[in-house]
Amino acid sequence: MCSKRIAIAGLGEIGRTVARNLAQGMPGLVLSGIATKDRMKAQAWLDRESIPCPLVSLDELPGHADLVVECAPADILDQICRPMLSAGKQVMVLSASALLPRPDLVGLARAHGGQIIVPTGALIGFDAVSAAAEGTIHSVQMVTRKPPGGLAGAPYLVENGISIDGLTSALCVFKGSARDAAAAFPANVNVVAALSLAGIGPDRTTIEIWADPAVTRNCHQIRVESDSASFTMSIENIPSENPKTGRITALSVIAALRKLTSPLQVGT
Ligand SMILES: NC(=O)C1=CN([C@@H]2O[C@H](COP(=O)(O)OP(=O)(O)OC[C@H]3O[C@@H](n4cnc5c(N)ncnc54)[C@H](OP(=O)(O)O)[C@@H]3O)[C@@H](O)[C@H]2O)C=CC1
Ligand SMILES: O=C([O-])CC(=O)C(=O)O
Incomplete structure (x- = not known):
């Protein structure tokens, strides 16, 4: 063959x-x-x-x-x-x-x-999310925390004059839909775009993005509520040589x- x-x-x-x-x-x-x-x-x-x-x-x-x-x-x-x-x-x-x-x-x-x-x-659990999507998913919520270097240069930060240099405590830099997050942080949260495609789509999937000087990994937490199961998943990705991309x-x-x-x- x-x-x-x-x-x-x-x-x-x-x-x-x-x-x-x-x-x-x-x-x-x-x-x-x-x-x-x-x-x-x-x-x-x-x-x-x-x-x-x-x-x-x-x-x-x-x-x-x-x-x-x-x-x-x-x-x-x-x-x-x-x-x-x-x-x-x-x-x-x-x-x-x-x-x-x-x-x-x-x-x-x-x-x-x-x-x-x-x-x-770089995410986790698309098996459970796509299985739940065969029934009814009520909500998919994600929270991402990255070291500031993993978000540096994102268009949303630049366009809104949000500085993450020298942060001493965590700063929530974005809260909204997966669709808006993907446009605002195109090289930083592909994960939420993919999650939304596995589940209930980019307009109903929500995300908070935090620049957090206390973390050294790209951390993602996901909470799913559906008519078949409720589940919470989290992953802490070790950045590769490209700090935006988990190994x-x-x-x-x-x-x-x-x-x-x-x-x-x-x-x-
Ligand atoms: N879905 C997910 O979970 C994740 C998705 N990603 C995404 O995956 C993609 C790749 O990530 P990563 O490998 O870390 O990125 P890198 O920046 O490390 O690599 C991208 C490569 O693309 C090459 N490139 C640039 N322009 C062109 C072109 N016109 N034609 C062909 N190649 C080109 C560059 O080549 P050169 O070296 O010659 O400039 C570079 O080597 C990104 O979009 C990233 O956001 C990342 C992490 C997680
Ligand atoms: O989604 C991305 O582009 C990268 C990411 O968050 C990770 O590697 O943890």
């Missing part, structure tokens, strides 16, 4: 870990292409890691892959998804914040037999990729 060809768009924190694991060998999967911005930097990294893999442009991805792992800046989501989905292929999307204002991408996938896969990423994110992608071909699947 032919291996499924997996390409990576964006060779940063997540992309490098996924590339390494695919290159080391994952059953039924082969690393078939990488699209990145700085090709010289990417080639130097591939040479250092002894990973043989063609570097391709975003529009060449459909010719090289059955599935693309999108782990690039949110503003190029369209450029990655449209050619793949139009060709009836799969995209695993990490920039979940950028999906919320683009429901047409789901329509494109439907029209051409493609698929968008949003992995659990577990790339591992979630690897686990999701492994499920694509595994003879045993555990969890919804």
